[in-house]
Amino acid sequence: MAWIESTLSFLSPGWVGSLIGLAGLLAALIAYLCSRKRTSLSFAYLGEHLLGSDSASLPQGISVQYHGVDIPRLTRSIIVLWNNGENTILGSDVVEADQLRFCVGSDGELLSTSILKATRSVNDFKIKSPSAHAPNEAVVDFNYFDSGDGVVVEILHTSKSRQPDIKGTLRGLPNGLKSVGRMTRMPSPVKRAGPSRVFAIIASNITTWVPIFVGAAFILSAVFASPETLNAVLTFNLEQSNNAVMLMGGIYVLMGVISLYMFRRKHPKTLHVEALE
Template sequence: MGDFDSLLGIFSLGWVGSVIGLLGIAIAIFIYLRTRQRTRLAFAYTAQQLLGSTGALPRDITLQFRGKEITKLTRTLVLVWNSGENTILADQIVSSDPLQLVFAEGSQVLSATVLKQTRAVNQLQTILIPEPGNSLFLRFEYLDTGDGALIEVLHTSDDRFPLFLGTIRGMPKGIEDLGNIRSMSGKAWSFRMHPRIIAWANLIGGILMVAVGIFPTTLAKMHDVGFVFSSPAFALAAGSAYILLSFFILYFYRRKYPKALQPDTLLSDSKYESRKAIQGDAQQA
């Protein structure tokens, strides 16, 4: 009866009701996240300059495109996918404002290739725009939840990442920019410091603390220690907090794009440019 009496004693405390209430809120948020219905198209990117001042290729290498020498060449990978719960149909794209990837004015898009797509039936394709030559259209039949593609673009722009323009009916906030693929995949973190590793450690510790708070006498006997946890109520509260924090970190640092679209290699660029800086330059131009 020792453990049962201890459990009754814990639930008789006033603050335990608050902890249960917080857990109820957390469960409600989880159910909402699992059942919500949104129309969302997201994209992410990574890039590497191949030819130029910081290019990966030797400087004495020269390239030509349509008879003209190229002094700059950048490879950009763009992930595009349906990150919502509703299907996006081709007729939802506004004809007067089609989907397009646009690089800096005066640059040239040399090629655009769909490297991967979740399903061929989506018929996702890229179409280069001849004039002025710094952009390309993006078209598809439909995208269910998680459907998308990995697109490789070779271009001469100083801005390594494009603007994603276009309007889709039912998406008043526009296309969602989720930033660099490296930060989303976790490859930029070392194994020791990866937030998900820390979250799992916190989760295990939180579960153990909750167990100590609920069954202090039994656990003490199991481990043959000569004492009972001095404050089971504190262990229960702290453990619950650790568990909630762990779930938050795991959700925040989850891989947001479909696993099927994971690039085979992540590109590195010593001159990483943030999206805000690029958009600011575009607005000034």
């Protein structure tokens, strides 16, 4: 029959099999992501020296006091802590002998802590005051964290290090908490509108998405375009045109993916606050 012959003719090129295989891989990946059940508690941080620096104390003749006591420097660290898995994490999962706690460098002391944002009040996240024997640590407590639940905490301290840490042991997390590293400040086009800011945002999007789209166009043309078309566009050998276009497309896509990865938001959107911009 004519329609059977036309169907077989359409399915005969090699790219059809490749496309079906790629679709099968994508379907398997999506099925895995939707069905996985992980237990993961992650955190990201952002730090800056408000007064002083990491190499020296305040200049001679300048002094800053906190509750009447001189401090060598003032450092602000912001921590975003959230349930990055699918399983619920209970506060009772924290081991009593190694409680969950925020820590700054041993060369400083923790001055104050404040919760900038919490996903839900029923999580009942609390921060205790530092003890006399561990002034650089603050024990925390919570009721539970469902998937995506978390808090944003601001810590003022005197340590040279701007990078805070979270210590403690939780049942079901043999590898401990997962640090996703330092957060990248992202500009807000709504609250910081202006010619230079808008230009920066447009430029950052261009450097990220244009290479991806251009690379995808090269790859699709290498898969679907005829050799005559490729030969008209490129000056490569006719038999190597597809491979050359595919390679060029892969390079462009890789450039965009690297930019997208470097400037991605590491924390959940529900936990974004102005202090992170």
